[in-house]
């Protein structure tokens with residue numbers, strides 16, 4: 001049966017995040033011929049609505065308010081809840097990002113509904129939507145469904161395919177006017193710490209450094225490689241604990257869980273807690289001077305060597321081939 | 326200040342996962358306080374030391390959780406509460422929230438601290454779900470917390486960027502790594518913990534209706550990821566290895 005699916009899209013720096021398109025893709029699957037409605041909130045989001053159609057939304061709802069400039073659970077909660085009430089969808093999808101993680105449980109709690117967090121796959125079993133999600137930080141997986149009523153899920157970036165972009169698609173944009181009031185949390189300041197524009201959780205390529213990079217400066221060759229490849233820089237806890245980089249870069253069981261197409265681990269030993277955060281990457285490259293390091297057990301390709309020699313060479317080589325291609 | 330921590334007992338991060346009869350086996354598994362909840366406990370203790378009051382650590386689980394609750398007491402918490410759900414055969418984040426909400430219903434609290442996500446189910450739902458049920462504000466993934474009167478100023482981690490957020494008590498916050506350095510229980514701490522109050526409540530002693538706490542979701546299957554084949558460790562001159570690697574990434578793996 002065709003379903004009505006509401007997708008909450010997310011923008012960052014006034015650009016829609018890729019995971020928003022992936023969530024629309026997931027929505028299409030669940031809708032099974034029904035309608036996918038994409039909703040977007042912010043201070044000024046009008047320039048973003050076209051793209052939501054290009055990626056498959058059948059209808060777009062926008063909420064614009066200066067109080068929505070920064071995400072707050074109260075502000076966005078009010079906006080999204082009102083949309084949910086007016087649409088009365090069969091399913092709601094949000095990105096499993098800082099915003100989605102913060103907001104989805106609140107919506108679910110308000111609606112007394114089940115929520116499947118961090119879905120990496122979707123399949124239909126007759127009328128039922130079955131989600132795949134990692135548990136124990138990716139050491140295992142579970143298939144999970146909502147027993148009855150509205151289905152709410154958050155979609156992990158980089159795992160579910162977006163539709164092919166089709167710029168000929170368009171549709172009608174509806175404006176929902178919401179009275180945003182009683183914000184109990186106030187964002188005083190946003191401090192940008194991410195060095196490159198590439199977000200770790202959505203990056204297609206990650207260059208990660210461990211204690212083997214030896215210092216803050218040791219990350220420079222990694223950053224150069226990352227810049228060339230349009231990659232994000234990540235780190236092991238070893239590197240974070242040693243103060244070579246900020247904890248926000250940490251990948252692993254108590255850091256970010258990432259699934260890029262390519263993960264290049266430099267000077268990382270491969271402790272189980274680190275592997276938990278990256279072992280589901282599509283292709284893993286390990287660069288480590290210790291041939292016994294456990295990172296080689298999960299690596300598709302390994303180079304035993306000094307990262308300070310290997311990484312700059314790698315940058316050079318990529319420069320060469322990327323220029324000629 | 327009335328300070329509460331919600332804490333979950335989870336597998337040690339070192340544990341490998343074994344599936345038996347379609348379930349994750351707990352046999353021989355070492356358990357710990359969920360790592361993020363350790364930050365929450367540490368922060369709670371520091372808040373109490375600065376502002377006075379009491380820290381109560383609440384956990385839902387079976388009898389075994391007593392061990393982790395004692396650890397929390399040994400770290401410096403004042404009281405512990407175990408809500409025993411052993412007889413509950415069906416539970417998810419909705420259920421857990423309902424039980425916690427029922428527990429907090431008649432409590433006075435200024436702040437509730439939790440982890441931002443558990444180590445096992447890893448949904449991060451409980452904090453925001455509970456705050457919504459209690460009708461209080463919440464701030465997730467905090468890395469710094471200062472309280473002045475009834476105003477809390479926090480730094481939170483937003484995918485690498487940092488937000489400074491202000492809110493009024495009562496408030497629920499969830500801890501992100503970097504919030505503090507959790508202390509190890511000291512020997513005198515461990516001795517004292519033995520005498521600190523640990524209250525056990527059966528879940529059905531709470532004001533909840535069995536039907537109203539029934540899980541909303543259901544796990545259909547649990548499985549392990551496919552084992553990775555051992556990869557290729559390249560050989561030869563470093564320069565040649567690098568050249569080969571780039572070729573492999575482009576032609577074989579096709580990721581660049």
Ligand SMILES: Cc1cc2nc3c(=O)[nH]c(=O)nc-3n(C[C@H](O)[C@H](O)[C@H](O)COP(=O)(O)OP(=O)(O)OC[C@H]3O[C@@H](n4cnc5c(N)ncnc54)[C@H](O)[C@@H]3O)c2cc1C
Nearest residue numbers: 210211212236237238252253254255267269274289290307
């Ligand atoms: C509760 C808990 C949670 C944890 N969570 C996480 C987590 O989320 N993420 C995480 O990463 N860790 C986590 N850890 C820590 C984890 O156990 C390891 O301690 C950590 O991952 C080690 O980091 P590392 O590999 O950078 O350092 P090390 O283990 O010290 O390894 C450094 C590696 O660099 C290599 N090396 C040194 N110099 C060079 C060079 N010049 N060229 C090439 N290679 C070189 C060495 O051979 C070695 O293999 C956690 C631990 C606990 C107890």
Ligand SMILES: Cc1cc2nc3c(=O)[nH]c(=O)nc-3n(C[C@H](O)[C@H](O)[C@H](O)COP(=O)(O)OP(=O)(O)OC[C@H]3O[C@@H](n4cnc5c(N)ncnc54)[C@H](O)[C@@H]3O)c2cc1C
Nearest residue numbers: 331332385416417418421439440442443446448449450451
């Ligand atoms: C009999 C039984 C059957 C179960 N079946 C399922 C099932 O089918 N599906 C399923 O998902 N789960 C099931 N559970 C597990 C349990 O319901 C969840 O693990 C629990 O709801 C916590 O969710 P989470 O791990 O996602 O926590 P998160 O939301 O990731 O945890 C965030 C924070 O909330 C707090 N918190 C979490 N759990 C507790 C707790 N128990 N006590 C106090 N504070 C806590 C901690 O501060 C934690 O850091 C079952 C449990 C039992 C006893």
